[in-house]
Amino acid sequence: EAGVAQSPRYKIIEKRQSVAFWCNPISGHATLYWYQQILGQGPKLLIQFQNNGVVDDSQLPKDRFSAERLKGVDSTLKIQPAKLEDSAVYLCASSLNPGRDQETQYFGPGTRLLVL
Amino acid sequence: AQSVTQLDSHVSVSEGTPVLLRCNYSSSYSPSLFWYVQHPNKGLQLLLKYTSAATLVKGINGFEAEFKKSETSFHLTKPSAHMSDAAEYFCVVSDSRGYNKLIFGAGTRLAVHP
Numbered sequence: 213e214a215g216v217a218q219s220p221r222y223k224i225i226e227k228r229q230s231v232a233f234w235c236n237p238i239s240g241h242a243t244l245y246w247y248q249q250i251l252g253q254g255p256k257l258l259i260q261f262q263n264n265g266v267v268d269d270s271q272l273p274k275d276r277f278s279a280e281r282l283k284g285v286d287s288t289l290k291i292q293p294a295k296l297e298d299s300a301v302y303l304c305a306s307s308l309n310p311g312r313d314q315e316t317q318y319f320g321p322g323t324r325l326l327v328l
Numbered sequence: 329a330q331s332v333t334q335l336d337s338h339v340s341v342s343e344g345t346p347v348l349l350r351c352n353y354s355s356s357y358s359p360s361l362f363w364y365v366q367h368p369n370k371g372l373q374l375l376l377k378y379t380s381a382a383t384l385v386k387g388i389n390g391f392e393a394e395f396k397k398s399e400t401s402f403h404l405t406k407p408s409a410h411m412s413d414a415a416e417y418f419c420v421v422s423d424s425r426g427y428n429k430l431i432f433g434a435g436t437r438l439a440v441h442p
Contacts, residue, residue: 257430
């Protein structure tokens, strides 16, 4: 079974530029998550989709971050404009059943973003 | 609000000796608790999870953790460390309000020396 796919793996941009990350979850997984992991910290949830609807985006900086999950499959996370503090690894995860507690989340390899 | 505290940012052991990674949690409800491992340039992998069944949870690669409600702890142990265990380990609590939101600790970096 293929795992969670993410691209690109690495990205370097200058501040005020825009950037987009792509995630393809495990086939059949209803729930998709985007996390931000700053160096030296644990991942922090940015947004959670259940099928193609948002169930939690309370920690998403909506003035610059946006995400969509068209057709309830793959997803794109965008930053526009980027700031220096956005330098981090962006992790995508998916889980099988929507909204169930204790459900195992499967993580992709992440996209490492450096903002100069 | 739920949270986890990993008591050690770095742990160093010799190959073949026991591993102990400490984690305390805070939760208003019966928590679900997890340990994830992150090897360099690889995705997070689930080691084990506690879901209110047995308090001693066995995971992959010989790791296990014990849920102690009285101490609000969920420490991760392994009897004998292997070089391949060197990685970052995260203790995680699930937000019991639903929607499976994971709250991560800051992580413990485990080094294993020959």
